[in-house]
Amino acid sequence: MSHPRFGIAILTMGNRPAELRALLDSVAKQDLEPARVVVVGNGAPLPELPAGVHGVELEENLGVSGGRNVAIQELRRFGDVDVVVDLDDDGLLVDADVLSHLARMYAADDRLGIVSFRIADEHGETQRRHVPRLRAKDPMQGGEVTTFLGGGHALSMRMLDETGIWPDAFFFTHEETDLAWRALDARWRVVYEPALLLQHPKTSPARHAVYYRMTARNRVWLAKRHLPAVLVPVYLSVWAALTLARTRSWGGLRAWFGGFREGVFTSGGRRQPMRWRTVVRMARLGRPPVI
Structure with a gap:
């Protein structure tokens, strides 16, 4: 170019x-x-x-x-x-x-x-x-x-x-x-x-009223759309644990888990899992797709 x-x-x-x-x-x-x-x-x-x-x-x-x-x-x-x-x-x-x-x-x-x-x-x-x-x-x-x-x-x-x-x-x-x-x-x-x-x-992203619901729903959609099947539960488990540890608002947690459920039972678009070479490349860049 x-x-x-x-x-x-x-x-x-x-x-x-x-x-x-x-x-x-x-x-x-x-x-x-x-x-x-x-x-x-x-x-x-x-x-x-x-x-x-x-x-x-x-x-x-x-x-x-x-x-x-x-x-x-x-x-x-x-x-x-x-x-x-x-x-x-x-x-x-x-x-x-x-x-x-x-x-x-x-x-x-x-x-x-x-x-x-x-x-x-x-x-x-x-x-x-x-x-x-x-x-x-x-x-x-x-x-x-x-x-x-x-x-x-x-x-x-x-x-x-x-x-x-x-x-x-x-x-x-x-x-x-x-x-x-x-x-x-x-x-x-x-x-x-x-x-x-x-x-x-x-x-702060949490200034948006729907932040907790959408961040959880879209996190699930992201995993479902792009991760190899074996990594989906790993990725989502890590983020659920991090959310429990970081979130101090009961209302925020309730909205987050509602969004998580929405992500599980709805589609965010066509699934096209990334190649394992991409997983390896991301790991080498310091952020494997499990966090």
Whole structure:
């Protein structure tokens, strides 16, 4: 990919117009101009957008997965985008060379599928959950990983053509891991690059009322869709034990186990278990698919 063309995709629910405008201004200041910028109003009307920004208003909230799929479809329709860059609507590109840095990375590696940004708040602090590897407290340690951050990342369109797009049924939580596992199984590389910074307010995923139910349901769907059969009970047992140890809210636990049951008895999409070579590759990267 000698001269990759970038499409920026931003999903919004219309409740952060000031933050959205600041993000779009930071995109406009990039030293490499994107080919397209698409903003999707996920079940909400869009504010006035700058000239050249393409807006799509959806009648209903399709979740993170569904909304981002709409953005990908719009960018495909234009036909001039090689790499999709997804950005949270309350994020900010502090540096002006994010796209040019990405361009060098994709130009140098034909099998680079996904690049995960570093996420830090306005004080420069990165939450532990935003470092996409185990036993790595240093957010400045980059390299190959087995999942990526939803708030800021880049996706090869050629990879998406091969692996498929976001899992619509997931709505939100674990959709990144689902896509990363498919990418790894198709022999694409997933890289965490801390030099690519998205400034983002400090938040907790549990702020969403349905977080506990969906994180459990989607965890089960993830295992059912992608793990070799023998690893499914191992993976789910480990996560059930971790949830019991970490969760201090009885209401949260009750919602989690309700979601777990929902995941067991419903389908999150077609099953396509990863190859054992992918399991071995993930283990070598420090995160075997049992945790």
